[in-house]
Structures are given as C-alpha cells and as structure tokens.
Amino acid sequence: MTTPAPNHPSAVILTIGDELLLGDRTDTNAAWLAAFLTNHGFVVERILSVGDAPTGIREGLRSALRWSGRAGVVVATGGLGPTEDDRTREVVAELFGTPLATDSDVLDELHRRFRSRGMDRLPATNHRIALVPEGAEVLWNDVGSAPGLALEGAEGRLVLLPGVPSEMKHLASERLGPVFDRWFGPRPSRSARRIVQTTGIPESALAEHLESRMPSGSGVNLAYHPSVRGVKLVFSSTGPGAEDRLTDVLRKVDSVLEAWRYESPSGDLAESVLEALRARGWRIALAESCTGGMLAARLTDIPGSSDVVLGGVVAYSDRAKVTLLDVDAEAVERGGAVSAAVAGAMAAGVARRFEAEVGVGITGIAGPGGGSPDKPVGTVWFGFRTPEREWTEPVRLPGGRSEVKVRAVQHALHRLLTDANSIHGRG
C-alpha cells in the first residue's frame, strides 16, 4: 500500500522537537498529517522525527528530501517559534542556499495583532518569526503567530508548519490545497476508503457480526480502531473497481451496523445529535451530575450549537439537584442520588427550567471513590425526556474515572441520536 502508484506523489513527514526524542510528547502531528496527505492523494513514504539541534534538522531534512524525491514533497513541523531553540528557518535557508530576510508584511501583521491584544509593543524575540527565506511563500496563520512557509528549489519541495497542533492543522487545512495543486496538479484518489463510526458496541462483538458477512476474497480490507468513544471502522480497497467493491461490501454489512453507526463530517457524534435535534425542531437542556458538564461541553464545542443547546445545570451536590432541578428531596433520600427516580426528575426539571423540548439527566458513580457492592463504580442512571416520550435506563460502564465519564456522555449522545432519528431522519 505504500508503493507509490503513478500520479500519486510521494510525501515525507518530518517532525522536529527535542520533546519527541525525549518522549515528553506523543507525535500526534505526524498521524494527523499522514491522514491529511493520504486524503490529498499523496503516498506517505516515511515519518521521521529529529531534535531541535541544527545538525539534526539539517540531516533530517536531507534524508527527507532524498526520500520524497524531486517529484514529491516534505512536510515539516516544529522549530518555527520565536525562541532561540527554534532553528528550522535558518537551517532551511542554508540548505536551499537562499538568504533569510525579514518579511515586512509578516512583521506588520505581528505588530498589529499584539496591539489589538492590548500589548504596547512586540517582544523583540518575535522578530525572528518574520524571517522568511527568499522566494518562499508565506502561509498566513490566523490562529497563532508563526506563519508557515512553502519552498521549491533544486533540493525539492518543502512545506514548513508550526508544531503547535491547532496551528499546524489550520495551516494545512486552509492554506496547503492551492500550493499542492500548483505543484502537483490533479491527484487521483489513492485508494477507496469508507469510514464508519460506531458507538455502543465493543470491537470483538462488531468483528463477530461483520466477519461472517464479509466473504474472504472480497478484496476489501477492514481495520478496527477502538477508542473510548467507540469503534471506528475503516473499509478500504485499492486498484480498479475499488469503489464498486466497497459499495458491495458496505451494502452487505449495512443492516448489521445500523444500530450502532453514526455519521458526521467531523467524526463527532455530538455533531450528528445537534443535526438530528435541529431537524426535529427540538432544543435541549442538560442536567449532569457525574459527567460534570462534559456533555454540555461536547455539544457546545460544535459551532452553531446555540440554536439547539439552551444550557444545563451541573448538579454535583444533592442540594443542587433539589434546589436547581426540582428533584424531590425524598426521592434522593429513598433511592439515593444514583437512581432512576433522580435521573428522570433531573431530565424533567432541567427541561422545565430551560423551557427546552428535550431534557437529559445523568447521575452516576465515576469513581475512584463512591462505589458500593450494590452500585459499583461505573453505575450510571440516565433520564431522557422528549416531546414524544420519557424514559430512564441504567448502564454499567467499564474503565476508570475519565473513561466512565466519556462513555456516559457517549451513551447519552447515542441514545439522543437514535431517538431523534427514530421517526423521521436518516432511517
């Protein structure tokens, strides 16, 4: 799969930073860029990480440029910051035999941004950020200081991006398309891939369902990527007829996946839930105990969520459940805060307080403390209330505190999606 096919230019990823070689940071940039480049029609040949020292950067760049070849590209991240140990610019200028000069547009923009943040002057160290190798294209950075750079020379083609993940992703997503189109022209899709997001079913159970329905020799490969939010399935096929083979296999497994699959451009279940609620004209309010605001945060992370999410109450204490959510104090006394009665009352109370069509109540024991033989850590009660029905349900979730919280949020989202879609919707 990594042998370059015609029209699929080679790419090499170079990540720069002592913290990578010391194991202080997991290289999430490399994985993100690898997926990004694969999606943009490149064959990623190698990923190489080197330290901040100029010799390491120089040798790393030389190796990477050799591997990518004259017809490929090296995408490097890191070492573009303002401090003394950010040496990528200098090494690149030397390697490409081109002088480094202050770009006045970049410098003006830096001055402007510092002023707009109420600082009277640009720290002198920031001047380094405006140094640009002659002939390099500046890739404007809207979410941080250091711009990216794109260079072409006898040595090959090179893109430099900052190492801060949010800035790297911004520059790659927003700025690299036109650069790649200019350098490489149209690039046919490498292999056909379909990603199916699932939640609420473990990997082994999914595998059992799927493998009986995927005949060997179908020419379709299936990879499982389990995480605490669910299992991502990657179906892939290469060569002529790949799309047809995928369509055929996905048709065969579709009914099996129906109960657990969801779709969203970002891969985030919260996005699908907002869309489904919006389609019903329903607005939502959230009453959270053990998840501590994580469900509200997940939903409001999605841009444009404010037309659907009215808000929520994080009712950690029993008293808050009673005074802010109108939960019956006797119900708490009788069945405990982690119970069907309390979860249901939380959902109803928050919906009423916020005048929302949909209310969710979550109360459980995330651990590490608070468990009992009767209600061990991981016990979570959910209450749901929609204009059409209301119900409560208990779940016992595996894992430590953070896994229980993430899984509880994921469970609530999955139930909301299924319910909102149950009459009209995707079907």
Added chain:
Amino acid sequence: MTTPAPNHPSAVILTIGDELLLGDRTDTNAAWLAAFLTNHGFVVERILSVGDAPTGIREGLRSALRWSGRAGVVVATGGLGPTEDDRTREVVAELFGTPLATDSDVLDELHRRFRSRGMDRLPATNHRIALVPEGAEVLWNDVGSAPGLALEGAEGRLVLLPGVPSEMKHLASERLGPVFDRWFGPRPSRSARRIVQTTGIPESALAEHLESRMPSGSGVNLAYHPSVRGVKLVFSSTGPGAEDRLTDVLRKVDSVLEAWRYESPSGDLAESVLEALRARGWRIALAESCTGGMLAARLTDIPGSSDVVLGGVVAYSDRAKVTLLDVDAEAVERGGAVSAAVAGAMAAGVARRFEAEVGVGITGIAGPGGGSPDKPVGTVWFGFRTPEREWTEPVRLPGGRSEVKVRAVQHALHRLLTDANSIHGRG
C-alpha cells in the same frame, strides 16, 4: 541536547506499520520507547516510521543502523505478527546475513499456550512466529504470542519488539535491561531535568523575561513546549554538577515565573486550583456561557473534586442567565450579554444559588459567528466572587472556537489560583 555525550549510547527508534503512514494510528509506541530509552541512559537520535512492505523495512533498518552507529542500538517495533504482511523477521535475517530457522522452544511454548486456552491445535499461520534468525536472543513474551528478538552483528545492534503496545511495553520493561547491560555496561543518568508549568503568558514574552536571566554558558538548556493551555518549560543539564546548575538557574528565574507558574502532579492547572480552594475552605460554583460547561468538566475531571465543586449552570441563552442566575434582564439589554455587568452578575448569582463561597461567571464570543467590530470573536468577560473580593475583567483571546474556549477556561483557572494563593498558600 541530542548530541551524544560520552557513555550515553545512541538509540534510534524504528516503528513499522502501514497504519502509521496512513494516519490511522497515532504512534504512541515511539513516545513511550523514547522516554524508556532516555531513562535508561540512551540518547535517542531519531524516530523513523516506515510501512509494512519489505523494501520499506529494509531501507528503514539500514538508515536506522547507520544513524545509531556501531556503538548504539536500533529498537524496532511492528511486523512480528503471524500474518502475511508481517515481514520484519525475513528482512532482518537477510540484512544480517543469517538464516531464519524455527526455534523449537518457541514453537513448543506456542503449542502449550494454545492447548491451555482450550484450542486443540495451533493455527498454521502462527508457525511464522517461531522463526528466529540464527544467533538472535529470544525475549519471551508473557502477554502475547510473538516473542521479541535481540541481535548483534557487523551491521550493529538491533532489538525487535511486537507492535501491540501492551506487548511492546512488557518486553521492554521486563527483558531489555539485561540485554542493554551486557551490550553497553553501566550508563550514567543522562541529564537532570526540571519541569515548570506556566499559563497566562505567551511563549515569546516568557522567553524575553527568562533569557536575560539565564546567562549563556550556564550549562542549562531551556525548552519551551507551548500548547493552548500554556507553556511548559523544561530546564535540563547534563554531566557532573547538573543538579546544582539547575537549582542555581531556577533560583534566578523563580521570581520572574511566580505570576504564571503552577504546580500539580498531573500537570493540570485544575488540580492546583482545587487544592488552593480546599486549603482556603472555599467551595465553588460556575456560571458558564461561551465555555459551555468546559470549566465545570475540567474541574470535575479531577478525582475527589466533589468536596470543592458544588456545580454550575451552563447558561447559553440570555433567558437562562436571567431565570437561573438572576442576572438583571435590563443589564443584558443595556450592555449586551458579553459585558462586565453580566459576567459579575453571573458569578454572584451562581454563588448564591449553590451557596458557594466562590462564584465564577464567563460570557464571551467563542466564534465563529457572533463577533462585531466592537466585540470581536475572542472577547470574553469574566466575573469572580470570593469571600474576600469580587471583580470583573475582559480578555481578548486569539484562535478559533475551540482555542478561545480552552484559553478562557485556562484564564479563569489561573485567576482563581492566583487569588486563592494570594494571602496564604505557596506564596
């Protein structure tokens, strides 16, 4: 920092797998091994990832062995499994010019394990696992099928470990010590390190403050690791007297860092805030608009937070601010929801509703929509109320929606920490 010092042998990490180059998996093995090797006295020179194809593995191994040098070691993971695309053994045997033969001890052990799991016979594909290059040492794998291998030859020294993280960690932790001791003898601790977490100040401003106080030639290296939550500083020094040099430099910069530093075992500012509030005997309630519950979620992510965090209200809509937090509807009308008056009223209202000593109000424009020339995206008003004082403050935060939210939460936590510590505490 990555220049090998005497007695610190070089190491190169080679991770093998198509999924790495496709971006389907983040390379957590590399980071774990980098920290492991650093702790065992090695200088990690490079991390390289290649695909499963034999040519990629061959060229990757050649590069890695060249970089590690005859006196160093290459630690490779992946491609040792039972399936057809696991080709590492074959390539290594060829590269080291040594025949591959079935190791009867390994084969017997595999048979024994399969029988003990109630399977009557070993699947034929598993026979590949028992193939061992002549002269290689077998590293027994107690948690999976494929053993690790350690080889020494004219080409250099090479350790092969399975790619499954739990198996890789097991073999490295339990089996590699004696191999390294035999190959390299005693290896002095590489370097002394101190980590200082900061927040609320950009990297460039920190650098300006610090670099004037760190005389060049101090023998202490300083690395900046910026993220959206703040800048992590890693001070390090190698060789004799390293600890003393670090103590000396940290004493010089301590007063400069005071306003921005925080300490927590997990590196999470939320943990420091909980400790500081607990020390004052203060409990907290949170009123969040633009951060949508993220501050509550950050605080309640910390085990044992329930004695300090009473809860919160996510008041996304103006109506919720009025009805649930007793914000004056006229104040919203007059100055808008993103204003000092509303932020202050939110803090006071949530503290009163939850009967908490400390209240926080956050209202702002996270974007992408909702900005105006007057109040652009990133404008956030904070209200704070403690038993000792109450105040409001505006901040203009850079970045996109998710960065603005994370930065707003971090700002609130930083202010809470500084305030709770301002009289007694760490000082």
